[in-house]
Amino acid sequence: MRVRQWSRDLAMGAGFAFTSGREGWVRVLLTAVGVGLGVAGLLLTTAIPNALAVRHERANARTYVMYSQERIPKADNTVLVANVDTAYRGRDVRGRALEAEGTRAPLPPGLKEFPAADEMVVSPALKKLLASDDGKLLRKRLPQHIGGTIGESGLIGSAELAFYRGGEGLAKIGGSNVTRIDEFGLPNQSEPLDPVLLLLVLVVFVVLLMPVGVFIAAAVRFGGERRDRRLAALRLIGSDTRMTRRIAAGEALGSSLLGLALGTVLFLIGRQVVGSVEVYRISVFPGYLDPTPALAALIAVAVPAAAVGVTLFALRGVVIEPLGVVRTARPPRRRLWWRLLLPLGGLAMLYPMIGMGTDNGDFNQYLVIGGVILLLVGVTALLPWIVETVVARLSSGGVAWQLAVRRLQLGSGTAARMVNGIAVAVAGAIALQMLFSGVQGNYTKESQNDLSRARIQVSVPNSVPLGTASAKFTATKGVEQVQTFSEGYLGDRRKEPDLVTQVTIGDCAFLREVASLPSCHNGDVFAMRGGEYDIDTPKPAEPGRTLYFDPSYGSKKGEAVAWSVPRGMKEAQSVKDPSGMTRGGFLMTPSALPAQAVPALSGRMYLKLDESVPDVREFVRNTAVKIDPLADTLMWTAPEQNRRFSSIRTGLFVGATCVLILIGASLLVSQLEQLRERKKLLSALVAFGTRRRTLSLSVLWQTAIPVALGLALATVVGLALGTTLMKMTDVPVTVDWTSVLSMTVIGAAVILLVTALSLPPLWRMMRPEGLRTE
Structure with missing residues (x-):
């Protein structure tokens, strides 16, 4: 019986949403657009794991x-x-x-x-x-x-x-x-993520999804004041309080279902758009972006359920009587104690994992997700209390300031809800930025290349004479210096040697780049000391020992070239070459090399560039291909990051970009809805002679005050969450204030942009004609 009553009331409310005239349709459409944007964001975000998995499968299939x-x-x-x-x-x-x-x-x-x-x-x-x-x-x-x-x-x-x-x-x-x-493709196997990377993935998804969920919860409350006044008519014809609230929930349910359908359409459109763009060097085909059926079903159920739950929660403090809505009386002060329990509970869930790092097993996924969610939800719970407390103490100022402050004092909840989403996004972004900055050193390989001595390393096949290749690179536009050398290996036996040592051949000028030489003339041979891998280098006291150039590099397989260690061979102390390597083994000048051993060597060149020449690297690559299509050019760059770490960071940037776009669009819809509700008030003020400039400034102040408070709260919560996550990963706690400030500025910029876009509709509403009514 109770289920039947609920179903009937919800269905009646859904019917009212679509049959209550132009006013009701406007509210339904605004709510549907807000919910639809959020649903599209949820579907796109939940489709990211599948897109990454398909990319990985495609990469394996062609490897x-x-x-x-x-x-x-x-x-x-x-x-x-x-x-x-x-x-x-x-x-x-x-x-x-x-x-x-x-x-x-x-x-x-x-x-x-x-x-x-x-x-x-x-x-x-x-x-x-x-x-x-x-x-x-x-x-x-x-x-x-x-x-x-x-x-x-x-x-x-x-x-x-x-x-x-x-x-x-x-x-x-x-x-x-x-x-x-004889086949393409590798087994579709991947190593499990280490605990820190898994933690990053979990936090990234929570941080990306939370703002979207907050906006959906705010969207279902669009037009709440006008809806409540309409519900008073239901009380007049005999509806009790509970039935009225269920009908109101039914209105939200109908709007959310329309928003769910609209969000699905926006997702399908967005999927096609995403398939034609590249974000942070990542692109996908539209077919990759398919949410898993379980997640899609969860969204389809959770969004309407959340609409009903949020509406019932919002009406708990509203008394709807047959003759009106008791909302104009001074509302009770918001209580702080239960709002503090949310972030404190989140910290309590994360606390047992402090100090785990990468050596104590995986982090508990449920505690991580629950703790981060509670901390971010704490922002949405604390912000209304902070806004109410602060604006209650604001007083004197200009006319625009007083209009804005008075409006916030009468009802600060709506303004706080509009800022909640951006505050949650900024708090999560600050925490993630701290975490990424703290652990990136563990996933970054420092570059040993000396960029002041060379910028590019070129390897040419044995069939290409080094002299010819060197001359062509020297003539290339933007190349300042070319250092040419060959390298190979010497073994103690013709086949399957037990001891192998490196050999480097170059002129005296190049040899001085890799070793400290007592003197050098063409024909000299040096035994290196102090190299990274010189344990097999014969000592000078072993003259006459026969070694063999590794035949696997030669064109005649199996024909090893013998070479005897010369008497009177000099020693040389190894120093770092331009690549950052300290060489071991032997150094030889060209005339000391047996002619038969040349095919067993690989040609190398270090190139120093004039960076002021546009596209100098492209000129070098083009020259390399002209010399031989298989010539390998290695561009020396800054430190290199772990591929998985870079992928997660790139995924965060891509997701954050999408979320920011959705946040901006949702905020614009929310702002327009607020202006629509105040249309008659604005028209009345203009009719009484209030300047449009004053009203515009008042709207800006109404936005700026909650935004400033929301960003301040987001910074505090973000720093707390970031510090906790860094302690969990067992890295020193440091704060990159530049990044914190940039995240805050980006959040403020989104709000200001939305406010600026809402000014033209505001000016159209500030006309005396807005006082007309049917």
């Missing part, structure tokens, strides 16, 4: 195991693959050269046939770039003929730059850059 060519014999079902990756103006370009060795050679995903030796198959994004004026320099280093495009199954994103080019004679080139395979 292959790197073996030497001898590991798999040539057959009708094998293909030679060479890595020809490049980069263009800071963007990575994935490239592979393919040479089929039989009719059953495996094709990589996304290809229908192998490209010919003088053509390539490209991704749609790369094809578009090459056809534009911006891609002229890149066009010069790739085959001129484009034979087709890579299908979606062979790409990890819609904006990925990738190509497959035809190869020829790859078996003769050899080396670690060329491999023979």
Whole structure:
């Protein structure tokens, strides 16, 4: 019986939402838009894990195991693959050269046939770039003929730059850059995240989802005052208080269901839009963004349930009588004690995990999620009390100030609800920024490269004479200096040596870059001391010992070249070379090297650049490809971060960008709804002679005061949460005040932008015609 009563009242309320005239429709649409934006944000956010998983699967499907060519014999079902990756103006370009060795050679995903030796198959994004004026320099280093495009199954994103080019004679080139395979694809296995990275993922999702949930809860309360006045008519015709509240909940339910449908449509539209853009170098195809059925079902149930629950909660202090709504009397003061329990409870849930770090197992996921949620919900609970307490003590000022303060004193709850979402977002962003800053040192590999001595390292195949390559790089625009050398390995036996030592060959000028030499002349040989791996270097007291150049680097397999340690060999103290490495083994000048050993060496060059020359790196890459398509150019850069850590951080930036856009849109809808409710009041003030400038300033003050208080509270809660998370990960607690200030400024900027966009509708409402009524 009770369930039937609830169902009937809720259905009646939902019917009123759509049949109460123009006024009701406006409220329904505003609520539906607010809820719809939130639902779209929830669906997009919950689709991110699936998108990342699909990207990972696609990447695995086109990857292959790197073996030497001898590991798999040539057959009708094998293909030679060479890595020809490049980069263009800071963007990575994935490239592979393919040479089929039989009719059953495996094709990589996304290809229908192998490209010919003088053509390539490209991704749609790369094809578009090459056809534009911006891609002229890149066009010069790739085959001129484009034979087709890579299908979606062979790409990890819609904006990925990738190509497959035809190869020829790859078996003769050899080396670690060329491999023979009989299938593409790796097992879809991944190592579990370490505890700190798992903690980051959990906190990121809570922080991204919480502001959206707060906005949905605020959206279902749009137009609450006018709705309550309409409900008084129901009391007049015999409805009791409980039935009236259930009918009001039914109105919110109807609006939320419409918002759920609108949010689904916005999500489908947004999914298509996301598929055509690239954010922080991450792109996906629309099909990747599919929320898991369980999460989608949870959203479909939770949003209408939350609408009903929030409405009933909001009406607990409202007395709806047959002759009106008792809301104009001074409301009771908000109590503080229960509001403090929320953040304190959150800290209590996180406290047992302080000091765990990465060595004491995984963090308890339920405690982490619950603790972070309670702390952020504490912002929404404390902010109304803070706004009410502060505005109650504000008094004198100009007319605009007094109008704003008086409005806030009469009802500060609406203003606080509008700011709640941005305050939660800022608090979470500050905490995450602190956590990322604290742990990034554990996931950052410091660069040892000396950028003052060189910027690029180039490796050329054995078939290319170093002198020729050096001359071409020297003539390249923007290259200031070229240091050329070769390196290889010496073993104590012809085959399967027990001891292997490094050997570096270069002129005296280069050798002085890697060692402190007593003197140097062409023909000298030096034994290195102090290198990173010099334990196998023969001592000078062992002259005549026979060593063998490692034949695996030569063009004639199995023919090791013998070399005897010379008498009177000098010692040299190793120093850091431009790459930051301290070399061991032997140093040789060119005339001391047996001619037969040249094929067993790999050519290297260090290039120093004039950074003032535009696109100097692109000129170097183009020269390298002209020398040999398989020449490897390594750009030395700043410290390198762990890939998983970088992926999580990038995901946060992408998600935060989407959430900020949704926050701005939801805030604008909320602001317009507040202005609509005060339309007659504003028109009356204008009719009595109040200047529009004064009213505009009053609206700005009504926004600025709660925003300032909300951002101050968000900063305090964010610092508390960030400090707790840093203590949990066992890293020193430090505060990057620049980042804290930037997060606060971004939050304030969103509010100010929304307020500025709401001014034109405000000016249209401030007309005496607004006093008309039906």
